[in-house]
Amino acid sequence: MAAEKKTDEKNYVITVGRQFGSGGRELGKALANELGINYYDKELLAEAARQAGVDPEYFESRDERFPSFMHGLFSFSMGVTPMCYYTGTGAITDDGLYKAISNFLLEKADSESFVVVGRSADYILRDHPRVTNIFVHAPMEECVRRITSRADALTAEKAEALARRTNKWRADYYNFFTDKEWGHATSYDLTIDSSLLTMADNVAIVKEFLRRRGYID
Numbered sequence: 001m002a003a004e005k006k007t008d009e010k011n012y013v014i015t016v017g018r019q020f021g022s023g024g025r026e027l028g029k030a031l032a033n034e035l036g037i038n039y040y041d042k043e044l045l046a047e048a049a050r051q052a053g054v055d056p057e058y059f060e061s062r063d064e065r066f067p068s069f070m071h072g073l074f075s076f077s078m079g080v081t082p083m084c085y086y087t088g089t090g091a092i093t094d095d096g097l098y099k100a101i102s103n104f105l106l107e108k109a110d111s112e113s114f115v116v117v118g119r120s121a122d123y124i125l126r127d128h129p130r131v132t133n134i135f136v137h138a139p140m141e142e143c144v145r146r147i148t149s150r151a152d153a154l155t156a157e158k159a160e161a162l163a164r165r166t167n168k169w170r171a172d173y174y175n176f177f178t179d180k181e182w183g184h185a186t187s188y189d190l191t192i193d194s195s196l197l198t199m200a201d202n203v204a205i206v207k208e209f210l211r212r213r214g215y216i217d
Contacts, residue, residue: 011113012130012215014206015121017174017182020166021143021159023194024136028117030203035216038114040105047104098177118170122188123178130215134206135188142195 014031018024025041032039102124108114109128122133138146140160147159154162167183174182185191190209192202210216 011109011111012132012210013109013113013121013125013128014115014210015125015131015133016115016117016136017122017134017170017188018117018136019138019143019183020163020170021147022136022138023146023199025117026199027134027136027192027194027202027206028115030199031206032115034203034207035113035115035210038108038112040108040114040116041118120174120177123174123180130213132190132206132210132213132215133188135183135185135191136194137183137191138193138195 014028016024016028016031018027028041029039101119105116105119105121105124109125109131122131125131140163143163144156144159147163148154148156151159171182174180178187180187190206192205194202197205207216
């Protein structure tokens with residue numbers, strides 16, 4: 001009889017879905033720092049690309065975008081069941097990209113605790129026994145304020161257009177690869193309006209939730 005994995009008894013994962021400009025990435029980083037665990041975002045793309053033998057810039061260009069392979073024939077299944085990485089021409093497919101990210105997250109979840117932002121990680125890790133799924137949102141005016149504060153060249157109008165466009169990309173990606181709805185409360189354990197409290201308070205709320213679930217002391 002194979003020995004049971006001990007890592008699942010102590011490791012936990014926090015997945016963070018987020019509206020563009022809501023501060024989800026900031027919350028994810030703050031949680032990782034506070035809890036002393038790893039944080040995966042762009043790093044996830046770079047490592048998944050390395051493992052798949054693909055240029056990381058290609059991964060980033062297709063990051064959380066609705067698949068472009070609908071017109072072709074391919075080996076594809078929902079979730080993380082077996083898929084091929086490459087087409088007959090040797091180019092990676094969007095389903096292969098998703099599979100590479102899935103493999104990376106599943107491998108990491110067996111060996112460590114971490115925070116991961118986006119990439120439908122909550123669905124990929126749905127069978128992990130200790131995962132908390134968060135969605136971060138905020139009123140549009142707050143998202144616009146945050147976006148313009150980090151990108152001086154953007155007007156409020158352009159920032160709002162960017163936020164709406166990016167949210168649509170993320171929703172299309174998530175809804176395609178999962179059987180859930182992006183941003184809907186039933187898809188997550190916690191939904192947080194980041195504008196109501198300070199980021200430190202938001203971190204404290206998530207920590208208390210993790211403590212009550214028995215994930216941390």
